[in-house]
Amino acid sequence: MANIDALNATGAATASVAPRLSDGPRGPKPKSALSPRNIMLYGTLLIVSIYYLLPLYVMIVTSLKDMAEIRMGNVFSPPVDVTFQPWVKAWAEACTGVNCDGLSRGFWNSVRILIPSVLLSMTIALISGYTLSKWKFKGSEVFFTILLVGAFIPYQVMLYPIVIGLREVGGFMTDIYQGTCGLFTAAEGACRGRVQLFGSLSGLVIVHTIFGLPINVLLFRNYFASIPDELFKAARVDGAGFWGILIRIILPMSLPIIVVSGIIQVTGIWNDFLFGVVYTRAESYPMTVQLNNIVNSVQGIKEYNVNMAATLLTGLVPLVVYFFSGKLFVRGIAAGAVKG
């Protein structure tokens, strides 16, 4: 019984293949792997990747050599004696100013800046983009235009006004705090605290949040604009409100754009140097600023291996981010950027 079934099955299979075979070959002609086009394409790709990978290679091998070996001058040769001492030193021992605890301090500062800045700016941008695309109000277009203009104003112009802004807002909040603190606590000395925005991590977080807004609101708005209005109307008829629609309909569809925005914000804020220098003090410098201070320190001899290790360490976060989300990033860019 089973055999007959099997036979029938093969019979049916060959029967369905037969007409296709008798038709002769189908589909486009297979191309040779070594066609001129492929040689050009892969040749170019190879050259470009060498161009970008070579510096990375040099940095890695240099960071694994000791100073004696570096002085011999063979930049491209692999290390004879692999040593991780430069990495340890860069992370935990290198000195900037009076502090000799390496990049680790900067790393944690950067993390403490990065996480709230990214969360805050993305949350605000997402909600604004959602409002501007699906809950248009009188003047929402004007609002959006202003925001766009904001994206094109050079940062440098705003540096000093923001210093003043942070100082004044901090002062104002201090006044409120000191004026009202008796209401909440009677402890001796409780009212002498100050709200310090300028020069503190929280000030820098505010700055990053504000500067991240224009581009991210634009991204989110355009992405949401591509979600059909009818979907949104259907949800309203079904009784979902502003937050209900956002959380249960829009958010589950938004992974690609959240990834894009996340990458832009994480790498942008991590790589920031200017705001870090201007708006914080030495003990709370982010990693990039500290890296600069280590690499450019004028005292003592230049330790190339430590510098290389420090640079690699600093670049690690964006590198990891790109590595794990590259594909999603491309997809999200394509989804968000096209439609206006």
Add this chain to the structure above:
Amino acid sequence: MTNNSVEIRDLDLHFGAVKVLQQLNLDIHEGEFLVLLGSSGCGKSTLLNCIAGLLEITDGQIWIKGENVTWAEPSQRGIGMVFQSYALYPQMTVRGNLSFGLRNARVPKDEIERRVSRAAEVLQIGPLLDRKPAALSGGQRQRVAIGRALVRDVDVFLFDEPLSNLDAKLRADLRVELKRLHNQLENTMIYVTHDQVEAMTLADRIAIMKGGKIMQLGTPDEIYNRPQNLYVADFIGSPSMNFIQGKVNGMTFTAGDLSMPLDGYQFSGPQTDGQTATIGIRPEHVITGELVANAPMRTTVNVDIVEPMGSDTLVWADLAGKPFRIRMDGQATVSHGDSLEIGLDLARSSLFDTQSELRL
């Protein structure tokens, strides 16, 4: 109390300077299937969105079931809406889609379950309940979209061109199903379309819209046989009506050297002699073949173009110097250059005042 399900009073809707709806009044009866028909951009969807509460109206009032809902939220109006693009929530299963509204309204779980399975049964989508919308065909998606309104036990169904994304065959099938559904549920349905066949077959009454106004509201029969103005006469019917301009003298219509008896035509009011008028004659009301002998009026025309369409044949001829369309049956054997004997019964025609474009 009236037995009106939906009442629209003096509705105005402006988008900035664009007045999309103006002073619109419409009463829709309990359990009625009303079709809003009109060409693209005439404001059908806008009107529907106003009824649904998805657009903030500029002026006027909307009443549903004797309650003023002008400012009520869409979900509080007792309406369900079905969209052209289906608008299913892509990340939810069919079950999730159907129950979303009920979950928002905090209906108890077992009640949700009961209503979902009942709707699934009515619409025959039971086996699809655990699929995502992406894994459904167009017709199935539209059924789910209808189901989403069905589960909420609404008083009024609003449809915005629900079938226009489907192919012709499926459209015809779903049309019949919609009619069956309406007979079964007996609730009010307001249905937007620009497909005349859908309108004629589904509607209890049709509202023909143009430029944000209702040109005529009536049963399909009234709309087809007694159009109240030139626009409606021209809009309804395919191929459309033949129009000839001329004058009315007593019970005779004259156009050039052609004079036609109007015996049996029911004027809506007294006429002045010599009134300039436009007569509209439907191509399918032109009498051909053996029946010509009995026609109240006979004439001979020259055949210009013949378009065979299978079930019938459209003949373009020449009458009073103007192209004149005649619908003959599919077997007709006429060709270019033939002269054709036709009969006209003007009792079935429509006469319009040329100036005001209103029915005489």
